[in-house]
Each structure stands twice: as structure tokens, then as C-alpha cells.
Amino acid sequence: MASGTQNTEQLDQVIVRFAGDSGDGMQLTGDRFTTSSALLGNDLSTFPDFPAEIRAPAGTVNGVSAFQVHISDHDILTPGDSPNVLVAMNPAALKANIDLMAKGTVLIVNSDSFEERDLTKAGYASNPLTDGSLAAYTVYEVPMTSITQEVCKEAGVKPRDAERSKNFFALGLISWLYTRPVEPTIEWIAQRFASKPQVVDANTRAFRAGYDFGETAELFESNYEVKPATFEKGEYVQVTGNQAMAWGLIAASRLAGLPLFLGSYPITPASDILHELSRRKEFGVRTFQAEDEIAGIGAALGAAFGGALGVTTTSGPGLDLKSETLGLAINLELPLIVVDVQRGGPSTGLPTKTEQADLLHALYGRHGEAPLPVLAPQRPSDCFAIAIEATRIAVKYRTPVIVLSDGYLANGAEPWRLPDLDALEPIDPAFASAPNHEDDEGHETFWPYVRDPKTLARPWAPPGIPGLEHRIGGLEKADGSGNVSYEGVNHERMVHLRHDKIAGIEADVPPVEVNDESGDAQLLLVSWGSTYAAVLAGVKRVRARGMKAAHIHLRHLNPLPTNLGEVLRGYSQILVPEINLGQLSRVLRAEYLVDAQTMSKMQGVPFRVGEIEAAITALLGGKS
Amino acid sequence: MSESNGNMTNGNGAVGTAIPVTTRKDWSSDQEVRWCPGCGDYSILTAVQLLMPDLGVRRENTVFLSGIGCAARFPYYMNTYGMHSIHGRAPAIATGLATTRPDLDVWVISGDGDALSIGGNHLIHALRRNVRLTIIMFNNQIYGLTKGQYSPTSEVAKVTKSTPFGSVDTPFNPVSLALGAEATFVARTHDMDRAHMQETFRRAHEHQGAAFVEVLQNCNVFNDGAFEKITAKDARSTMLIPLQHGEPIVFGPEGEERGVVQRSDGKLEVVSVADVGLDEVLVHDEKRPDPGFAFRLSRLANGPYEPTPIGVFRAVERPEYGAQMSDQITEAQDKRGLGDLGALLRSGSSWIVD
Numbered sequence: 001m002a003s004g005t006q007n008t009e010q011l012d013q014v015i016v017r018f019a020g021d022s023g024d025g026m027q028l029t030g031d032r033f034t035t036s037s038a039l040l041g042n043d044l045s046t047f048p049d050f051p052a053e054i055r056a057p058a059g060t061v062n063g064v065s066a067f068q069v070h071i072s073d074h075d076i077l078t079p080g081d082s083p084n085v086l087v088a089m090n091p092a093a094l095k096a097n098i099d100l101m102a103k104g105t106v107l108i109v110n111s112d113s114f115e116e117r118d119l120t121k122a123g124y125a126s127n128p129l130t131d132g133s134l135a136a137y138t139v140y141e142v143p144m145t146s147i148t149q150e151v152c153k154e155a156g157v158k159p160r161d162a163e164r165s166k167n168f169f170a171l172g173l174i175s176w177l178y179t180r181p182v183e184p185t186i187e188w189i190a191q192r193f194a195s196k197p198q199v200v201d202a203n204t205r206a207f208r209a210g211y212d213f214g215e216t217a218e219l220f221e222s223n224y225e226v227k228p229a230t231f232e233k234g235e236y237v238q239v240t241g242n243q244a245m246a247w248g249l250i251a252a253s254r255l256a257g258l259p260l261f262l263g264s265y266p267i268t269p270a271s272d273i274l275h276e277l278s279r280r281k282e283f284g285v286r287t288f289q290a291e292d293e294i295a296g297i298g299a300a301l302g303a304a305f306g307g308a309l310g311v312t313t314t315s316g317p318g319l320d321l322k323s324e325t326l327g328l329a330i331n332l333e334l335p336l337i338v339v340d341v342q343r344g345g346p347s348t349g350l351p352t353k354t355e356q357a358d359l360l361h362a363l364y365g366r367h368g369e370a371p372l373p374v375l376a377p378q379r380p381s382d383c384f385a386i387a388i389e390a391t392r393i394a395v396k397y398r399t400p401v402i403v404l405s406d407g408y409l410a411n412g413a414e415p416w417r418l419p420d421l422d423a424l425e426p427i428d429p430a431f432a433s434a435p436n437h438e439d440d441e442g443h444e445t446f447w448p449y450v451r452d453p454k455t456l457a458r459p460w461a462p463p464g465i466p467g468l469e470h471r472i473g474g475l476e477k478a479d480g481s482g483n484v485s486y487e488g489v490n491h492e493r494m495v496h497l498r499h500d501k502i503a504g505i506e507a508d509v510p511p512v513e514v515n516d517e518s519g520d521a522q523l524l525l526v527s528w529g530s531t532y533a534a535v536l537a538g539v540k541r542v543r544a545r546g547m548k549a550a551h552i553h554l555r556h557l558n559p560l561p562t563n564l565g566e567v568l569r570g571y572s573q574i575l576v577p578e579i580n581l582g583q584l585s586r587v588l589r590a591e592y593l594v595d596a597q598t599m600s601k602m603q604g605v606p607f608r609v610g611e612i613e614a615a616i617t618a619l620l621g622g623k624s
Numbered sequence: 625m626s627e628s629n630g631n632m633t634n635g636n637g638a639v640g641t642a643i644p645v646t647t648r649k650d651w652s653s654d655q656e657v658r659w660c661p662g663c664g665d666y667s668i669l670t671a672v673q674l675l676m677p678d679l680g681v682r683r684e685n686t687v688f689l690s691g692i693g694c695a696a697r698f699p700y701y702m703n704t705y706g707m708h709s710i711h712g713r714a715p716a717i718a719t720g721l722a723t724t725r726p727d728l729d730v731w732v733i734s735g736d737g738d739a740l741s742i743g744g745n746h747l748i749h750a751l752r753r754n755v756r757l758t759i760i761m762f763n764n765q766i767y768g769l770t771k772g773q774y775s776p777t778s779e780v781a782k783v784t785k786s787t788p789f790g791s792v793d794t795p796f797n798p799v800s801l802a803l804g805a806e807a808t809f810v811a812r813t814h815d816m817d818r819a820h821m822q823e824t825f826r827r828a829h830e831h832q833g834a835a836f837v838e839v840l841q842n843c844n845v846f847n848d849g850a851f852e853k854i855t856a857k858d859a860r861s862t863m864l865i866p867l868q869h870g871e872p873i874v875f876g877p878e879g880e881e882r883g884v885v886q887r888s889d890g891k892l893e894v895v896s897v898a899d900v901g902l903d904e905v906l907v908h909d910e911k912r913p914d915p916g917f918a919f920r921l922s923r924l925a926n927g928p929y930e931p932t933p934i935g936v937f938r939a940v941e942r943p944e945y946g947a948q949m950s951d952q953i954t955e956a957q958d959k960r961g962l963g964d965l966g967a968l969l970r971s972g973s974s975w976i977v978d
Binding site for chain 2: 467
């Protein structure tokens, strides 16, 4: 594996960023490098960062697509703040990413694409490779396009077609640089492009050429090895948030013994859940690509009425459209799962960029008093567990549940230790099976709004059972009978009942766990959803520098853990980093009258660990 | 964990037993019917409640689903499973129900505002997908529940509360719209003729796919007499054209029969049968694969003041949506076996740490 002439140095971690045109295959390249690293046993975290346009004009900064991967020999949480190596396939990729690069880091550029035309398209007045502007970096100029074309020529591939394989050259080169094994990738190429033998040939040649270039060109003084990380024993796979969410929904449907019905309308960055589930028909999964977002949730609710696990997946603009049906679902008191993969808003906003600004919408974004539970996964792999937990709550309490994922979790990948499926607790749909009321004449009847005294949940009685025929709807119900009622006192009672039912879910919410190593920290960091990783990593860093900071993470945004108020009041300073203007901190202030301070970022990317570290340091009066 | 083949039924303890003999009373709920006295909805409700015992179906396997509007109160009055949902969304909600529960009979009750205005998108997609739904749309050409605004089927220049200077919108022809939306079953009936309604609903219910029925319905409060020129007892014989599959399209009192012929430019027109001879009169064919003929029939009358066809315009077979969904699942399970979750989680590469 190691090269013949050069040294192999040990690194404990490395952050590589692949950047190129949208059509250059950077996501595929990054993804494959990630898989190689996962198979080697590294811990890892990825951050695909791509534009909304399918193909912005080639060679322009707007069209740059990037994939960042952080690999290490120890436990890591984030895709890393600043890459150690940037692979730039053209000047636009260099320009779009150079600000992320610290001085002294490595730039590997495709020197074939730095012609006058390319530079103009990227908006460079002069060639950065020759004008001295990159003097602070270690720059490797590699003629990727021409070498790729050369090696493909022998296979009879036309230069134009061969040019498309240059990302595999880059992959080969980086694979050599970080001593990734060759064979698994070659096998993968053969499988992935099996229907196009010439493409297999070209990609394989390009990949090998890149690897060999590293070994023989004597451009690089050494290559590097990142040893496997120490993982808990078990079987691992690499998983993205959207994949884990889809699998979690299938698992939930199995645990509940309910067929899964997904009503969905394609929307970035949620569509991959629809794609994944639509492939899994052997699990009895029905996916319905609806005419719009409203029909997506409507059909899911109709399926729930019929006794299925009804799910709809969307992103912000879709959640707006689903609000009306969510109100109906709250009145009908039927189980329903809504997955909102948040993106930058308002309106179309930043379709491919992450944000956490739908929290208040999820909590309060409906007319009337319309409470519902809200959960958020904290890592990509946590989407599996959160889908099951959302289902458990939805079924037990007969309520719609919103799951707030986000673009970063959805597309980000990490190793995941597979759970013991047999240990997962079944979910009892507890369908109604018999009349539950006696009318004045002594006849047994069914009342759809008689509540379980403990959970306040009403019976779920899908059609099919004689004697349980009943009508439900969006009009206010009479408590108990479920008949239409316009009576004011009854309405007030029903508003309270619906509120109390959701508030009572706190009985199932685990208490928040405080991570306060020293036990006497004055500052508490509060994370929710995807901020978990950067916040925890930031806290670890300041502790390593001798500072004291505590951390809690919230997976349940409604209802909140019962001990949260007490925990918050135990700290003199509370900092809530959020990818929004301060939505959770507003909730915490309102609920607990504590001085929760907001740390805000809305640039379509997650917090960097360094940003969290600096914020903590500033609050504690230290130097950053 | 339990295996699931994705097809579910609920209960059905009665499966295999004979369908109980029922009467209208069994199909009527205990809820007081609250439409305005004299509303055409009453006669539609009566027609349905009287028809149900004849359909050979079970109450517990029957669902009436509606959106919002006067017509949408319908499910409350049926002693079946039912849902009164939100404005316009019933076809979407019903799609989720019908595709997951092929054992159920799902009826969608709607109005012209609900189905063609706020819910237009859901209606056309349910029709083109051919979801097994019996969709009954009460068309009174007005908004009743909101007290008298014009609707998407109101005639041009309609003066209402929201159009004091007269409406300028061109109305939809519901039958034309349904045909344009690739519907496989399209019919029209009216609230003054119980026997015709029942025959039409029976046909719609038998249809294996999405069935769309427009019911001309009188709103005696906000649009009284909208269809009087064609549905009044003494007008029917000269103004309603009953469509019968395989029969010449003729109507009118004996001795004054009129019929529908096709002009050389393709347009259909009404002529005196005596003038052209019965052989020239078009024979109705509801099974034509091309919806063009039914569409031209739907354009015969420019409004409810000209001779208007009623009955089944189109009834063709096309695979039903939910059944196709189920078939894909069965096929996948035959080919790959019932899903194995453990294998799914390992569908990428997995590695062991020990």
C-alpha cells in the first residue's frame, strides 16, 4: 500500500475537501473516499456542500460543488472547520473555497483547467497559480485532465468522454496520499458502472493513473496514514441522515405492525427519503408521489385513518402547505409523522443549504390552539432512532408528530454501529375492538372521543369493525361522543384536553442529561438538532484548555424534558447556538424565565467548532 | 418484529358470513340533518341511503369522506365510517385511504366549490390516477355555506354578494373537466330524479377505478331554480337527453323525438329525428377508448337552458391505482422475499469492530 520511494507519515486526523464543477462528480468522489475510509476503520463525518442549480454555467463560482470529509483515528463529531487539503478541479472551485483554507495547508489543483478562459469564467483577473497570491499555501499543480485523457486514449476512449473521468484521477491521487486501499474502489467502479463497460474502463484507468501519479511523480514528499479509530465493538455501516430516517420509518412500521404509507412531494433536501422508501417495496412500503405537498400529507392522513403508519416528508416551503392538514390531524387525533428536513428560508431560500429556522413554525405554526410533539435528531445516524421514537409517540398518543431534521444531517454521513433490532421495543397500535359506551337506551355504541385517563389518547378505530362506525372531522367535537359541537364550554374543555394530552407526553421524555465534567461550571451550552456535534466538540476543546463549560442537548423540543427548568436555573450563563435568529433561546426564555443568550449563524452551513470555542472563551473572559 | 405485507384490513370478523340484510334506517346516523329546508341535498341523501342496502356492501367497510361545504356534511348523516375533512382535500385524503385499504368502499362527497375551486388539483389527479373512489359532486353553481358567492360553475355575469357587477369568469363544465383529466367513469344526474340518481350511483360504485358523478342540485336559498329549465318535471322530456350505452341518443315526447347527430365539422347537434331518420342519430358508446366523443357530448349544452345529456358519458376500464401499487409490492416480495430489515441496514458495506 505504501509508496516505494516516499515516506508514510502518521496523522491522527485529516480534513479533505473536494471541489469542482457541479458536473465534475465531486459528490461521488467524496462519497467514495468516505466509504474507503469507513472500511479502513476511521471515524468520519462528511459535509456535502452543493448548489441548488442542477448545472450552473460550467466553470463559474455559482456552479461549484464541494464535499468535505473529516477522517480520524479517534472519535470525532463534525466534518471539521478548516480543510487540510483542498482538491480544486478548476479556478472557480479554488476561488469558492480558498477562504476556508488556513495558511500552510495543501492545495491540489487541476492545472489543465487554468487557461485564460477558465480564469475569466471564475472571475480571476490573473492566474493565482502564477501571481503569487497562493504563496502561503503548499500548491501541487497536477495536469489531471491531460493525464486522464492520455491513459484513456489507449482504451479507445475519446478525449471528450475521457475528460469526464478526471474526478477518478483525483480520487486515485488522494487515495494514494492517504494510503487508502485500491481494490475496493476498483470493484466498486465495476459494480457502479456495470452497464457501461467503457466507462468502467475509463474510470478505472483514471483512478489507477491518479494513484500511480502520487507514487511516482515525486511531487509529494510523503504520503499519510490515518489509523483506524477505536470504536465500540460491533458491526458498523456508513449512513446519511436521510437514509437512516427512511430505515427508521421502516423499522417503526415493523415494530408497530402497521404498513408504511409515505405521501410526499419531491423537495430538496428531503427527496432522498422518498427515493429510498420507494425502493423498498418488499417491506410493504407504499410511496405516493402526490400532486402537491398538501396531497402528500392528506394521503398520509387518509392512510392513518385506515390504520396505516402515515408519513409525509418535506422541507420548509412544504411544511407551510401542510399546516392546514396538521390542524385537521390534531383535531382528528390520529397518528401521523411529518419529517421536515429544514433548509434556508423563507420562501425558496437556500434549497441545498442547512438551517434550523423552522422550530417556531413546527411548534406554533398553525391557526388555533394546535399543539403537537416536536423531535429533532442530533446526528445523521440518530435519524433512525428518532423515526422510531416519533412513531411511538404518534401511535401512543394519537397525534401528529413533527421531526425536524436539516440539510446538514440529511446529507451528512458517519459510521453507525448497527442497533440490535431484536432489542427494539414493539409499538402497540392498540386499535379499538369493541364498543366503549352505552347510550340512554342501554345500547352499546362507540364513542370516538372517549379518552384513556392516563394518556388522554382517544381510541383509534380504523374502518372494518362492525359496531364501531363513527364520523370524525375538523369541526369541534363534543367531548366523548365526538359529535359536532359548537358549544363554547365544550370547546374550551377540548382545547385544554388537546393541550394536556401533548403536555403529558413529557412523561415519556427522558430527563435532560447534563454534561458538566467539573461539576461547577457557570456556563451552560444548550444544543438542539444538528448543533449537537459542533457544540459538544467546542465544549471539549475549551475544557482541554482548562475552562469550565457544561453542555445539554435537547432531542425533544415539545414537550421539553421535565428537569430542564431546574437544570437551566443552575447556571449563571446560558448560551444557545442555533442556525437561526434564536428560536430555541426564545422558547427557553418564555418557558423558564431564564436569560438564555443566542449565538446565531445563518450562512447555510453548520457551526464550526472554532466558532463555538471562541464564543465560550469570550463569555468566560478568556482569550480565544 | 412483525412482518408486514403492506396489505391490511381491520377486523373483518364477518368475512365469509353473508352480508346482513339492511334497510335505509341502518344506513342513517342518529344525527339531525341540518341542510336548509327544501335543499336538493336531502333528495341525494335519501337516494344514497335507500340505495346502500341494495349494493351488497357492509356498513363497516364503507367510508364516506368529504371536504368543506354544504354537501360535505353528508358523512355525518351516514351510519358508516366517515370523515369530514378540509376544504378541497377529500380526494387526496381518500387516495391514501383507498390505496392502503382495498377492502373498503370509499365515497367522496363534494360540491362545485370544494371539488373544482380549492380542490381542483386533487380532483384531477385522483381521476387521472384512477384511484378506486366513488366521487359524487353536488353542483349547485353557487357557494352555499359561505352564503351566496359565485362558484367556478356559475354562469358568466352572475350577480352575487362578491360579484355585484356580475362575474366575468368563464365557468367549468364539470363533465368536460373530468374527461379532460383522464377520468375512466364520468356521469351526470340530477336531484329531482331519485331513480336516475340511484342507477347512476350504482354504476359509479360498480366501476373499478375513479368514478365521477356530477349531480345537478338545487340550492333553494342562494341559487334557486338554477336547473329548473331542464330538471322541472314538465321540462325533462324535452330538455334532458338520457344517455344509454348502445342506444341511439334520442329524447323528447313521442312524435316529437329529437336526436343527436354529428355535423360534417365534427360538432354534435340536436335535430329532429323525423328530419334526418333514426339511422343518422349517433349511438351512444360509453366504452370508446378515446374520450373525444364523450367530450363533445359534454359540450352539447352551453348551460342548463339547452338540452343537456344525463347518464353515463364514459365508462372504460383502466388498471386501478391502488391495485397497481399493491401489485408492485407483491411482485417485489415474490422476487426478493419479505423485507429483511437487518439486510437492509447492511445494504451498503458494513464492517466489524472487535
